[in-house]
Amino acid sequence: MPCTTLLVGRHASADGSPLVARTEDSSNGTFDPKRVVVVQPENQPRTYTSVIGRRTIALPEEPLRYTAIPNALPHEGIWGCAGINAADVAMSATETITSNPRVLGADPLVERHGDQPGGFGEEDFVTLVLPHIRSAREGVERLGALLAEHGTYEMNGIAFSDAEDIWWLETVGGHHWIARRVPEDHYVTMPNQLGIDSFDVGDAEGPGRDHLASPDLREFVREHHLDLTLRDSADEDASRFNPREAFGSHSEHDHVYNTPRAWFMQRTLNPTSEDWDGGHPGVSPDSDDLPWSRRPERLLTVEDVKDVLSSHYQGTVFDPYSSRGTEAERRAFRPIGINRHNALAILQIRPHLPETHRALQWVCFASNPFNTLIPMFTNVEEAPTYLATTGEAVSTDSFYWTSRLIAALADAHHAETLPDIERYQQRTLALGHAAVRAADEAAAGAGSAEEVPALLAAANTAIAEQIREATDALLGSVLFTASNRMTNRFSRSDE
DSSP: OOEEEEOOOOOBTTTSSEEEEEEEEEOOOOOBBOEEEEEGGGGGSSSEOOOTTEEEOOOOSOOOOEOOBBBSSGOOOOOEEEBBBSSOOOOEEEEEEOOHHHHHHHSSSOBBBBOOOOOOOTTTHHHHHGGOSSHHHHHHHHHHHHHHHBSSSOOEEEEEOOOOOEEEEEEEOOOOOEEEEOOOEEEEEEESSOOOEEEEHHHHHHHOOOEETTHHHHHHHTTTTOOOOOOOOTTTTEOOOEEEEEEHHOOOHHHHTEEEEEEEEHHSSOOOOOOOOTTTSSTTTSSSOOEEEESSSOOOOHHHHHHHTTTTTTTTTTTTEEEESSSHHSSSSOSSOOOOOOOEEEEOOOSSSSSSSSSEEEESSSSSOOOOOOOSSEEEEESSSHHHHOOOOOTSSSHHHHHHHHHHHHTHHHHHHHHHHHHHHHHHHHHHHHHHHHHHHHHTTOOSSGGHHHHHHHHHHHHHHHHHHHHHHHHHHHHHHHTTHHHTTOOOOOO
């Protein structure tokens, strides 16, 4: 999936919560309706067979409850997207990333051929991993073991988070992988390109404080001459190298599809740190060496994350909605906020709160420039109806379909509908924060931990219904504006 990921370490966020956020975007010309579910242990399989790879695996006993955002139409598999389990561990899967022929020749992808099954992929990872882990690090270790044994048919990046840490794993060929712990005071930008730009194999082989990897990574890199670092002869066995150079790509495709997104995210979150518009090496839209992680100029909020993942190069000549640039400039780069978003999940584990109500999953559907987030506590038995009821038929009973309708109508009339959309986003995000605060207070005052899930479920439903009312009103407003600006309009009336 052509997605965009933003990770925020706990000391870089406003309330001390690690934030994991990713847009799941469908391929060009396709759309995959999504819904939110809570998957109970009794409803989880003990034997799993993937739809795409046709690989079968036995799963551990006693899985945990977890949330997910699967495809509403399951003909291509589950595609769990993102969720938080009962142990307050978050997972987002996956960010499709790039590779190069040297890596794929050394460790080919495990593709399905006839009756021979392929490896596992984005379709499967949340289902195979999230119910069976109790920390972010355990997520890396379980997925790494699955990759080593079964392989994958695609290159992916996967995020895991708990109350303290975020770990980012990148697959390397069919069976190998690397993972880094996100620096606590940094954010990470990931735009469909292998991203980790520095790796310490010695740490991965030893204590694993900040790096984990396939046990044979050093041998794999050496045998296939993958490390491109220029070294003195005395430094030939140095542990540090650049995975982006060794395992990734620097193609023309990257320079129009991937690197501009990283450039704009970092330009937005560090506006005065660089001369972003000067075309200088290292800080231009086609720079191959933008850092994987960076310390922001101020603490970041959920709204900052949503805004960055909704952006379309505002304030530059590359904005498709602006008249500033030429037509070629306005269509030069792939926006972050694109038409084919399926869903955005912001996963927030709040370490300063009790385990009963610390986990939040913020969700929105369809094209991010035109939508809003709904907060959902994850320590519940089921998801609100407005988030859970998405079918093949278009219906305003579904948050997914209503958001799609608003985006499709508003896009052609961006300037005229923008004031209403901005007011809607401001109001609904304020409603969301107020609802979360009220639910936190109610949960803190509960007589026992057993009472909390029902309180949170009621809060989830109440805020979803409030935002449903506001979303329906916005749809009516956008429809009115679009109707008045139809091509066959005529100013003379027969009144």
